[in-house]
Amino acid sequence: MEGLLDLGRQDMGPSRRSVLSVALFSVALTVPEWPDVVGRMETAQRGTRTRIGMSDVHTVSAMTEQLSSMDDQFGGRAARPLAATFLVNTVAPFLRADGPEGVRKAMMSAASDLCCLTGYMAVDEGLHGLAQRYYLKALELAGASEDHLTYCTTLRGTSVQAVDLGQGPLAKRLADAAAASSPQAGPRMRAFLAGQQAHAAAQTGDRRSALMYLQEAARQTWGLALDDYPLVDSGRIDKRMTDMFKLIRPHIRNHAAQALYERAREVVRPELIAV
Structure with missing residues (x-):
């Protein structure tokens, strides 16, 4: 996983690494059962962890959730450097460690989710080249772990980015690939993917396809709302x-x-x- 390590190091910059490491631990303190999370992060950073378990996977997932919440509240400019620091200090060492096959696949899946989130943050800042590198790493890890959900979510993210860059035909191909990558998607996911297919089709001037996908997305979204309404x-x-x-x-x-x-x-x- 040297590629991931290099990507994260380039992103956060050498002059900020120590400051970001301290800030990252302050984020860890907001995670439930934070002493265990902090302990695992410190062990990974020291390079003394040679074998991983599902608790380490949960640490990555919990921190990704906190970083996502931070992105929602403060934006990618604040959260992305911390995500990059976490990738370098904790996730990359975890990916290099031994462990049961199921645990290793789960770790790659969790790392893929974090890379996808970090790429999304980079898009928000207009750092499109950096975002593409994170998205590619997310796709690589999702493919290796057979995580179809993160794989198609990442493809959708690359389609959104292509629309932002005015690359309509590419956006449409990526949106269609995302939908094709998840044939067993439930109604919520299908609406999520169809909405982007509509967006990309509109970017290319394909009004008919845009309306078709938009209708599909809105039918499913309102149907889900009606499911929850009585509750x-x-x-x-x-x-x-x-x-x-x-x-x-x-x-x-x-x-x-x-x-x-x-x-x-x-x-x-x-x-x-x-x-």
Whole structure:
């Protein structure tokens, strides 16, 4: 995994490594059961870990979740250097360590997820070359670990990036590849992928395909919302249901829109339907 090690080192820069390492441990303190997480990170950084277990995989997953939350709150400029530091100091040594085959595959999958997140952060900063290198490493690790979910999510991310760069045909190929990589995707994932297929098709001027994929994404997304609606007591959700009825009424002759409308009438409170 020297490629991952070199990538992370180039990203964070030698002058900031010690400062970033300290900051990274402060992030680790926010993880549940943080003493164990910190201990595993320190062992990996010292280079004394020769064998890994599932607890080490959980450490990577937990830290990735915290870094993702930090990205949501503060943006990639704050979170990405910490992600790069974590990749160099902890994840790369874990990937070099021995362990049962199942644990090693799980570690590669967790590392792939972190690389995908780091690439997304780099896109947010406009560092497209760096983002592509992280995305390629994520695809490599996801392929090696047979992690189809992260593989197609990463492909979707590269499609989003291609749209941002005005590369419509490439964006469309990547979005279609992402959808094809996950034939067993559930409704949520399928809507997630179809939405990007619509976005990429629109970028190429293919209005027909864009509308087709957009319809597929919106049918599935609203269907999922209706699944959860009876379990949620929220004014905001009520407002979204009202908006849904307004949006689909003009298209009620469309078979999919009509099916959604009839299903919604069975679930949503009557006063929201009448608005």
